[in-house]
Each structure stands twice: as C-alpha cells, then as structure tokens.
Amino acid sequence: MSSRGSLMFVLHAHLPYVNHPQDSGFLEENWFFEAVVETYVPIISALERLAGEGIRPGVAVSISPTLGAMLENEALEAKLQLYIESRLELLELELSRAHNDPALLRTVKLYLKLYEEAAELMHKYSGDLITPLKALQHAGQIEIITTSATHAVLPLLARPEAVRAQLAVAAEDYADRFNRKPAGFWLPECAYEPRLNSYLKLSGFNYTFTESHSVGLAAAAAPNGVYSPYRTSNGLGLFARDAASSREVWSSSFGYPGDPAYREFYRDFGYDGDYEYVRPYLGADGIRRPLGLKYHRITGAGSDLAAKQYYDPEAAMARVEAHASDFLARRMKQTDDFYAARGARPLIVSCYDAELFGHWWFEGPAFLESVIRKIRVERLPLQFVTPSEYLNSCQEPQELSPGISSWGENGYFDPWVNETNDFIYPAVYAATDKMIETANRFRNQDLSAVAARALNQAARETLLSQSSDWAFLLYIGSHAAYAKGRLEDHAANAVKLLGEVAEKKVDEAALAALEQKNSVFPRLDFRVFASVSKF
Amino acid sequence: MAELSRTLPAEDRLVLLPKNPGLFFFFWQFSSGRAAAFLSGAFSPEIELRLVCPDGGGPSQPVRADWQTGRGYVPVPEQCKTCQAALYALRGGSWEKLLESNQASAPLAAGMAEDRAYASLEFHKKVLS
Secondary structure (H helix, E strand, O other): OOOOEEEEEEEEOOOOOOOOOOOOOOHHHHHHHHHHHHHHHHHHHHHHHHOOOOOOOOOOEEOHHHHHHHHHHHHHHHHHHHHHHHHHHHHHHHHHHHHOOOOHHHHHHHHHHHHHHHHHHHHOOOOOOOOHHHHHOOOOOOEEEEEEEOOHHHHHHHOHHHHHHHHHHHHHHHHHHHOOOOOEEEEEOOOOOOHHHHHHHOOOOOEEEEEEEHHHHOOOOOOOOOOOEEEOOOOEEOOOOOOEEEEEEHHOOOOHOOOOOOOOOOOOHHHHOOOOHHHHOOOOOOOOOOOOOOEEOOOOOOOOOHHHHHHHHHHHHHHHHHHHHHHHHHHHHHHHHHHHHHHOOOEEEEEHHHHHHHEEEHHHHHHHHHHHHHHHHOOOOEEOHHHHHHHHHHHEEEEEEOOOOOOOOOOOHHHHOOOOHHHHHHHHHHHHHHHHHHHHHOOOOOOHHHHHHHHHHHHHEEEHHHHHHHHHHHHHOOOOOHHHHHHHHHHHHHHHHHHHHHHOOOOOHHOOOOOOOHOOOOOOOOOHHOOOOOO | OOOOOOOOOOEEEEEEEEEEEEEEEEEEEEOHHHHHHHHHOOOOEEEEEEEOOOOOOOOOOOEEOOOOOOOEEOOOHHHHOOEEEEEEEEEEOOOEEEEEEEEEEOOOOOOOOOHHHOOOHHHHHHHHH
C-alpha cells in the first residue's frame, strides 16, 4: 500500500556524565544502571528484533556524548554487571517468596526476564552497547545523531566560543565513536535560537530539530506548519516537532503512560520489602531507596500508593497493543486531514526522551516496537523515515527562520533559568570565560606535556560545568545537592587548573585524579575554546 | 535563596540571558578592585541596570539593586527583542557605566504554554509524581 505520510521517531538518549571510580556504591551511578536495564537494552533488543524480522525500524536515535562515554566506560560496565547480578540474586529470592502468590509471581518472572536479557545483551556485546547501535546504523536500520558535548542549553551560552566548543567536541566525539561524520544534531532541550544556524553548519551538521511553536513564531508564513522540513538561509535542514503525537504519549491528562494497567513507578520494593531482607541490596548506608522492582500498577489516577493493586503483565501488554493502534489511527487521521487541506503528504516528527520509554513508562519500549511492527504487519499507509533519508528525497525545503524556543515547560528557558538555579551561572561563566581567555593565551605556545594535559582537563571540566542537567535537577528538586556540588566542582576544577598552568605549578597528582574521574573526550584539545579556532 | 558554596576568583562581568518572552535574567560580578571601590564608599551601594536596544527599540525601566545582590530579572522592553545591558553605579552623584553585557534576544510569545507542558522530563514531575 502506498504511503499517505511519513513518520519520524527521534529518541533522544542522554544522561549526565556520572562516574565515580573511587566509590563502589555511588547512588547517582544508579541512573545509568537503571537506564541501561530498563531503557537502552529493551530498545536495542526491540530494534534488533524488528530488523531480524525484516522490519526496518527507521528511527533516529540521539546518543549524547556523555552517555556514549559512559556506555564505553569499562569501570562503569564492571559496576553495571555487579548491579545486574545483585538484582538477579534478589529476584531468585523473590521467586521463592512469591511461590504461593501467583499475581506477584508473574511480575517477579517478568523482572527476572528483564535483567536476564540485560545480562545476555551485555555479554553478547562485551559490555559495550554502542556496538549494536553502530551495527544497526551501519545496516541502515536506524540513524544515529548527536547533541552538544555535555548537553548544554546552547542559547544560554552567550560566548560564541563556548557554543562552538560544545558543537566541535560533539562532532569529533561522534566521529570517534561511530566512524563517520554526524549528519544530525539534537539541540539539548530542543532549545533553539537563530544564531545557532551558522555554528551548526560550520560544525558540519546538516540538520537539526526545533520545537513546534518555533515554526509559528517564524517571520515568514509556513503554510505546512510542522508537517514539512525547512531550511535556514545557510542551508541547515530543520525538522519541527509535532506536538500532537507527543501529547498523546505524554499528556498528563490523557497520555498513554497514565493507564491504570501500566506499572506504577513510585511504589518500589526497596520501600515495601522487609528491611532485613532488602538490606543487602540497598546502598552501603542502608537507607531505603528504589530497587527497580515495582510490583504494582497505576490502578487509578491519584490513588494512594498503599492502595495500588498488583501489576498484571498480560493486561498491560493488551493496553500496549491498544495504545499502539490508537497512536497509529491518530497519525493516519493527521495525514488524511493534512492531505485534504494541502494536497501533499505530511511528515510527522515525533521526538521523545529515550529514557521515558522503559524507565518511566515501563511498557514504552513495547509500545514503540508495536507501533513500528503494526505499520508493516497491518499494511498501514504510513512509513517510517530517518531525517537524512527524508532530506535526501524530499523537494527543496522552504526557507524559514524559526523563533526562539525550547521544549521545556512553557516553551522557552524557564526550567533552566529561575530562582531555584540561577545562582549557578556566575560559576559557569567564570569557568567558561577563564577557559576562553587561557586558550587564547596558550593556543600558539609550546607547552610541556603536563601543561597541555592540565589545559585539556580544564576544557573537560568547563564543558561539564555547562551541562543542562545541573540546572534542571535543581529546578525539580531532585538530587539538588549533588547537582550543585557537581557544578561547583567542575567550575572550580577548571579555574584551578587554568591558574596552575598560568603559574606553572600544576599539581600532577590532582590532575591525574581528575583525568581518571572526569575522563570524557579523551582526544579533547583545549584550543577548541580559542576565539579563532584552529579546527 | 540558594547560593554557591565556594567563591571563584572574581572578574568584572555582566551577562544577559533570555528566560522567556517577558523576562531577561542578568547577573554581574566585580573584580576585587571594583568591589573595593564599593566597600570603600567610592561608589554608592546601589547599582542600576539599564537595557539598551541596538535596533532602536523603546526605552526600558531601569532596575536598581544592591551591588552585592549579583543577579536579577528585568522585563523585556516593548518593541525591543535584542537587548544589551549596562550596569551603572553612582560616584559623586553621577551615574558611571561600569559594565556592558553581551547582546541577548528575547523569544516571541507563542501562547499555548499549558498545551505544551508535557515534553521532556517534565512528565516525570507533572504526571508520575
């Protein structure tokens, strides 16, 4: 059946760089372990299954450079293996405990399968999940794109040198990891402003994505709205996020993940279980915390956690199928409505944080797989398409200058600039300005090996201080002390190292410790921050 | 109000950042020499932030604050979307310009904020909590 329109799924996978090699049980490293088990492994498995069945997924996956670095970090891989083994050990105990409780036993077995699959996939790829992603891209099944080096919200970096550094490091990191130049760039938080066009183009990117209302805010009329790609005056391709397809997935009032049959996120066995029983699986401090084993379903909007009923995997999967069908029916109506109005086949661009699938919405990966499979199996008149494929095959896009926007709350920069987090910016700018000034001073000088290492590490610390995650964690009040500490550490580390180089007094032992801990971007050259870059 | 726990070497700096269609965020830092001038009374303790529009937009209402406040929010002037800030202090009864900021562009208002409050990890906060 011929296509009535195209669907583009963009999954943006990102975690802040969390690596504490000296600590065997660092709480925030669990973000990574949970995301691997609950999101990345299920999504990679789903993509591989589809490809194995001859169903080309055709999705775009954005892997942030910090996440990519963690996925390739051998120390984190070793800890991840221990994390999985620990959960499998607990689940073996849970099998016995749930032996006479069929309702609980079903979910225990489901988790056992989840963790076993994670262990198998990690073993299959020697602990490196970049390998299957690279293979999927190489086989033309998916397109992998990148984002700024440390997920900085670029419109909040006033210095052009800082923006250029975020882009140049991201492009180089991608080329090192995926053995090709990146075509697409995911703007962190979909945060766009027109001055980014030239920086993106100069960094070699062909296209990026903007929030829905950026099109409505454009100076020129855009009669196709979000349903076609655009190009900037300097030839950068632009895809606008379709609000409707996101709203159906994530709306707080009628989004799919709020279905009563789906797994409840906040009721966790780490809080429910007998303390002495779960104690070996909590952190060293013994404080109760989530273990990732959640045995209940949402049950009803606003229902008390204590009143949640047991999760029923079969009932949840039935809802997944229903929601996938509903999602596709709505997309077909969108395409029909657009065709009736404009006489053209639309492109629907659906962008999501990858971690929402699996980690937050437990059934999310199954939903994605079902949506992709149904198009083929049910011969629906829709086709999945990657961004590069679309740009290579569509007519010359209309030129457009989109408006300043983001996909954050209220559509601009409020989540990252407000009274809960605005105090961080003096530190970020102190490090950034000092880095630029020092890069300009030393860019053409002969440097000792130690001085060069210190400057390169200062550049890493500066980039890490610019991450959007610290401001966002402070805003939502989650791990706020950790976020504040990380930001202050990175800014202070950068300033200290730059001062030491200027005074020719580099503390080599301290430098080596930082290089081990904050080891992102191994080939980083500090000159990337220079005002006139050599790159 | 949260503050940084550590002090980094201070330099003269005024930065203007977009927040939303109605507000810019600004912050400033003074070098030790400038700070000493405030502490010695050479400058009055109150600073004034003025927005100027390189494209000739309408004037804005100045914002005044204690020199040690370090940051604040200023309304985006009507008819002016790209702005630059300048920070003044009183010396001997006259306003003296101390710092100039970068240029920053404010977004246009799109409305429909409620309709869009579902993206990204907003979901975690709004729905699952």
